[in-house]
Amino acid sequence: MVSGLHNTGLDWPSIEALLNVLLLENSTTAKVVISTTVLGLASGLVGCFLLLRKRSLMGDALSHACLPGIGLAFIVMTQFMGLEGKNLSGLLLGATITGIIGVVLVMMIRNTSRIKDDAAMGIVLSVFFGLGTVVLTLVQQSPGYSAAGLESFIYGKTASITQQDADMIQAVAAVVFLCSVLLFKEFKLLCFDEGFSRSQGWPVNGLDVILLALVTLVTVVGLQAVGLILIIAFLITPAAAARFWTNDLTVMVILSAIIGSISGWLGATLSALLPRLPAGAVIVLVAAMIFMFSMFFGSARGVVRRWLSMYKLKRKIGRQHLLRAVFEIQEALCLEQSKDPANVAVPFKTLLNHRSWTPKRVRQLLRQADHEDHIDLIDGDNVRLSESGFGEAARITRNHRLWEIFLITHADIAASHVDRDADSVEHVLSPDMVRELEEKLDMLGIPESPHYIAQAARGGPA
Amino acid sequence: MNWIVDDTWIVIIGALTAIACALPGCFLVLRGMSMMGDAISHAVLPGLAIAFLVTGTRASFTMFIGAAVVGVLTAVFTQWITNLGKVDRGASMGIVFTTLFALGLLLIVQAADYVDLDPGCVLYGNIEWTTFDVSFEFNWGSTLVFVPRAAIILGSVALLNLCITVFFFKELKISAFDPELATTQGINAQLMHYLLMTQVAITTVAAFEVVGSIIVIAMLVTPAATAHLLTDRLHWMLVISAIIGASAAGIGHVLAIVVPPLIGFESTTTSGMMAVTTGLLFIVAWLFAPNYGWLSRILSRKDVENPFSGPLPTD
Incomplete structure (x- = not known):
């Protein structure tokens, strides 16, 4: 031929x-x-x-x-x-x-x-x-x-x-x-x-x-x-x-x-x-x-395109988990002193125990957050959010809780299960969705968590 | 009909091919990868070409190794494109084997000045010629028996496949039906997949070099599909498909001798006739299989239809 x-x-x-x-x-x-x-x-x-x-x-x-x-x-x-x-x-x-x-x-x-x-x-x-x-x-x-x-x-x-x-x-x-x-x-x-x-x-x-x-x-x-x-x-x-x-x-x-x-x-x-x-x-x-x-x-x-969007999503989820964890700890710390939630420094150890993540992962997330200007101060033991980091953390926590409350009131999901279920949706909530949730639930501030959040100081991670 | 010793050997070789193919063939059909035999038989061309160019001989062993390696690579690349690119498995199989074939053709043509390697000749062994290539002979009683090389090769492949199928029956079965379950049970489903693919590659390459690609492709799919219509049990499916394949080999050779004179020709190719016979047996099963045949389906549908067959209610 x-x-x-x-x-x-x-x-x-x-x-x-x-x-x-x-x-x-x-x-x-x-x-x-x-x-x-x-x-x-x-x-x-x-x-x-x-x-x-x-x-x-x-x-x-x-x-x-x-x-x-x-x-x-x-x-x-x-x-x-x-x-x-x-x-x-x-x-x-x-x-x-x-x-x-x-x-x-x-x-x-x-x-x-x-x-x-x-x-x-x-x-x-x-x-x-x-x-x-x-x-x-x-x-x-x-x-x-x-x-x-x-x-x-x-x-x-x-x-x-x-x-x-x-x-x-x-x-x-x-x-x-x-x-x-x-x-x-x-x-x-x-x-x-x-x-x-x-x-x-x-x-x-x-x-x-x-x-x-x-x-x-x-x-x-x-x-x-x-x-x-x-x-x-x-x-x-x-x-x-x-x-x-x-x-x-x-x-x-x-x-x-x-x-x-x-x-x-x-x-x-x-x-x-x-x-x-x-x-x-x-x-x-x-x-x-x-x-x-x-x-x-x-x-x-294409493979590159899919890898890239997967990488971006992973980063976003990591950031949101970190910021919410910090906010929840801050809430608990302030509650002990009966104050409103404020941007107080959070001990690294408490943060580490808050979710099931490894020290390496937490350090990696902190580095990423620092790079994104969400962190003000990291020394050996303490972490404090920056101005924009605190705002973002409050927003993320609020979205999470709005969705949790929605699931409890409108989808009949038990309060003890709602944290996990909300986790799969909160990262992709659009602003329109959030506005709709606000209207439906008639809530404007940051609602209290509808379920118990265990703190390391009070007996181990959630 | 003039039946000689050679005819017996052809039937034996055909039956050994059928058994060697039927065992991995059942798993291919169950996994929805029936076209793999055809894909591999086309895709091995670059393996043959490279083995030939490197060693410079047409020694069948190096050619066999080259072809078998590329055969396994076909499966690997197919899996890779399917997983990585999220492409339909059939399409990725088609892309891989056409590309490999083109590559092989290119290699052969590029080397055409120095070598003589005819793809047509490489791809089509011929079962009628197998009896001329005798590997050894022995006395059986008073008769001298010549054992063709093809019978030895295909007998060993059939034995190898039988051993693999028996030893790994549980693993192959569970990873064919439910890979996730297999993984949770501590069975490496991926490994089982590649074991099967290696088996298919070795069988395909060994068989088409000896008896031609048509028989292999037909024996991999058709008897297994026929057996699938006849039973729900995997071990029965394996046994039945081996029996069907072997009988198709016998009937096919007889038909190849008997039919052409009836319509005014001399003879025809045995391998083609064996493939046609597997098709005929499939048609019989398709129409008359006890549970899954066309006829029994129509009959059982009648039973269901009757209670509802009255006039439709009106408002």
């Missing part, structure tokens, strides 16, 4: 060769580049729906299920219709028919038995592929079969796409594009809530068949033009990469189509420029690199 496209014997292309490829002046190269770009676009589109329906490997099952159709079509055409066996449209029709039978079987197995999607796909894939090899060995014994085999269907031959292939890919891409636009709402519903769409009276099975028929079309033309592995990757990778950048289906579909076509274009161009780079493999690798980049740096669900 050495690429036949590179027109220089050198390892690096000359400027003319570069321009030649980039401007699509060579008609063979142009055909390959345009076809893979368009195919990437079409499979990026349908791939999104497959991914969201957790059926990404359908392309895999389908592309294997096409094999018997190719052999059977050959037999039917040569034995019964007296046609020439290598008639492309006939072979493709055969592939499409068994492909659709395979897809329908997957759906039937899933819907009528306890076998899950993945096993159903595995069964259809292996059994149809086995049937395909059986039929192909029979075909090889039949008269009229010539050596240049039907097997090229399985592996594809990206470097030598014909005009007919290119036309077919464009036609299929147009159909896929049109259907995705027209049936966008229906597919969206199908992907996100199958049960709901059924209850709304949508023909769910019919829509499923249409979607999978589109996948079949893309797979069949792609299989023939660019090969099995590339078409499987095209249906999965761009969609999975696009998912990291957005939570909006429209954006995701557009992005996935763009990523698919960029990988197709870049891969085919590289393969045309440099020697010994098979186009199919390069396209798959380009798409995989885009996927890796998106996985880490994607703006909606």
Whole structure:
């Protein structure tokens, strides 16, 4: 499968060769580049729906299920219709028919038995592929079969796409594009809530068949033009990469189509420029690199983004726990002297015993609070909040208690359990929520804690 | 039908493959990872290529090691993308195996000037040829018995899988059904996952090098799914799937000899026919299985329907 496209014997292309490829002046190269770009676009589109329906490997099952159709079509055409066996449209029709039978079987197995999607796909894939090899060995014994085999269907031959292939890919891409636009709402519903769409009276099975028929079309033309592995990757990778950048289906579909076509274009161009780079493999690798980049740096669900927001939340929770602990201790200290709560210094030991945290953690939190200007003074034994720290501590404690009281009065949760439950919500209370709580509970100051707060001095941590 | 010793050996080898595949296959089906066999059989290409480029020989042992390592890596990368990127497992599996395959293809083509390594030839061993490769012979009574290398390899893999499944039955079972529970019971569910994946990788690689990838993929999934329709007990599922796989191997070879002459051809491939036979057996179970078959479902639905089948009440 050495690429036949590179027109220089050198390892690096000359400027003319570069321009030649980039401007699509060579008609063979142009055909390959345009076809893979368009195919990437079409499979990026349908791939999104497959991914969201957790059926990404359908392309895999389908592309294997096409094999018997190719052999059977050959037999039917040569034995019964007296046609020439290598008639492309006939072979493709055969592939499409068994492909659709395979897809329908997957759906039937899933819907009528306890076998899950993945096993159903595995069964259809292996059994149809086995049937395909059986039929192909029979075909090889039949008269009229010539050596240049039907097997090229399985592996594809990206470097030598014909005009007919290119036309077919464009036609299929147009159909896929049109259907995705027209049936966008229906597919969206199908992907996100199958049960709901059924209850709304949508023909769910019919829509499923249409979607999978589109996948079949893309797979069949792609299989023939660019090969099995590339078409499987095209249906999965761009969609999975696009998912990291957005939570909006429209954006995701557009992005996935763009990523698919960029990988197709870049891969085919590289393969045309440099020697010994098979186009199919390069396209798959380009798409995989885009996927890796998106996985880490994607703006909606990327790993870095998620780690960052997790880190921020952790910091925020730590800060709020520390400040509330200090405030609660201050309250207790002032109560002993029958004063109103004030910003008095808190002994480090008391703070350490207030929650179940390690000395290291407390020191880390104190350092963080100091950095955020919430702490006025730290010496060996005592900690005192700054002006802004005290205000913040009062606000946090108040939010916590408002929510606790709300839980007790409106959600019937026992006072002894309320501290834990409030903890999971208080860190994400919005100002609007707080205002609503104030109105509902008719409280403006800092209410007293509705439950007993154990103090280290009086018998151990809470 | 002209049955010779070779045919017996082919059936035996097919049955050994079926048993070796059925044991890890059941766990794959239960864990919802049935496509793993197919993924690994594509993904091992770079392992084969690298082993070949490093050692410069087509010795099957180094190739086997290379392929098995990449096979396990496929599982590791899939798990990694699934956990880290929160991607659907099927999708991450697809991304991993297509990428690895492309990488392998690239390596082979880049080295094409120096080496002769045909991916088609590497990927498809052929069960019909296994009997030519004899590893040793012995006298059994008055007859000389030639034992094919394939029978030895697949017999050892089947034995290995049997040992692992028996020794770790409890651990494999609990971590397949409830990984969290397994963890609370002090079983390392992650380790069990990778043990299973290693088992699948070794089985897939050993078997497809010897008998071809079609048989392996079919035997991993289809008999296990068939057995899943027939029983609710895991140990029965394992036994039944091994029996179904082995019978499919036997029936498949007979069909491969018998069917083509009936429709005017000479012969066809045994491995393809074995895969088709597993499919036929699955269809039988799908329609007629006692509790989970289509027919019994329809019948039991009738029972439930009857009490409610009168006219709807009107206001």
